[in-house]
Amino acid sequence: xxxxxxxxxxxxxxxxxxxxxxxxxxxxxxxxxxxxxxxxxxxxxxxxxxxxxxxxxxxxxxxxxxxxxxxxxxxxxxxxxxxxxxxxxxxxxxxxxxxxxxxxxxxxxxxxxxxxxxxxxxxxxxxxxxxxxxxxxxxxxxxxxxxxxxxxxx
Amino acid sequence: xxxxxxxxxxxxxxxxxxxxxxxxxxxxxxxxxxxxxxxxxxxxxxxxxxxxxxxxxxxxxxxxxxxxxxxxxxxxxxxxxxxxxxxxxxxxxxxxxxxxxxxxxxxxxxxxxxxxxxxxxxxxxxxxxxxxxxxxxxxxxxxxxxxxxxxxxx
Numbered sequence: 001x002x003x004x005x006x007x008x009x010x011x012x013x014x015x016x017x018x019x020x021x022x023x024x025x026x027x028x029x030x031x032x033x034x035x036x037x038x039x040x041x042x043x044x045x046x047x048x049x050x051x052x053x054x055x056x057x058x059x060x061x062x063x064x065x066x067x068x069x070x071x072x073x074x075x076x077x078x079x080x081x082x083x084x085x086x087x088x089x090x091x092x093x094x095x096x097x098x099x100x101x102x103x104x105x106x107x108x109x110x111x112x113x114x115x116x117x118x119x120x121x122x123x124x125x126x127x128x129x130x131x132x133x134x135x136x137x138x139x140x141x142x143x144x145x146x147x148x149x150x151x152x153x154x
Numbered sequence: 155x156x157x158x159x160x161x162x163x164x165x166x167x168x169x170x171x172x173x174x175x176x177x178x179x180x181x182x183x184x185x186x187x188x189x190x191x192x193x194x195x196x197x198x199x200x201x202x203x204x205x206x207x208x209x210x211x212x213x214x215x216x217x218x219x220x221x222x223x224x225x226x227x228x229x230x231x232x233x234x235x236x237x238x239x240x241x242x243x244x245x246x247x248x249x250x251x252x253x254x255x256x257x258x259x260x261x262x263x264x265x266x267x268x269x270x271x272x273x274x275x276x277x278x279x280x281x282x283x284x285x286x287x288x289x290x291x292x293x294x295x296x297x298x299x300x301x302x303x304x305x306x307x308x
Contacts, residue, residue, distance in 0.1 A: 027297035049293035068269040115222040139203035143181035
């Protein structure tokens, strides 16, 4: 089985999408992450949900977890509940190594898909045919596909 | 709002659970990850779904992603579909830094919960009262709670 056989439709956002709309898409549909596409439809970034949270967390708190602990309850809620007038392009991680974005070719094997997810700590991979997004594979989808055929334990 | 207010019931596995049952629990309930508890009920590890995939991937493939690409289609499916007679304790990561396990105290603020998820690339955090597991918070749950109250964009 190849990646193309496992890929399912997945909503995408673009670099110009409002960051708050991207976060709401993730929350509302309980997506495991976001796929960000360029204007030509080519996926450029795949962000696990945990990394989408960075949209909402000040940089200095991301740099030093201890600073998160000094916020009082109300201050914490206020800060997190407030999303500025940002686009997705404004809140993406600055530096991205292309080798570390969970995108696989449609010909990738299940082993490669699993290894990419594990290596990149990503609950989803985007599946492409050249520059075109075919869909996405989630960890649940991959496991569901693999496990039913597992031999019974002796 | 504190972690205790956001925590929801979450299924757990123990170190003695069959690894395949743990993987099936994740897939069947589409959980974002697994919470592993010691015999006394204390959570000891929280594994994102992407890391549960390591149960199924040979170590040498995890060490070198390029090796995943040389598997042919059938070989890849066979290998991944086969889970040995392992317990969860057999397949957990060897070294674990306690500071890098996404477990928070019930008094943690939403900011701390978000920062822990982002820092540790985890779609869930376990919430504890001392050594007792109260439940878990997912990225979706946290965002759902935070975003509806976000002020309208100007």
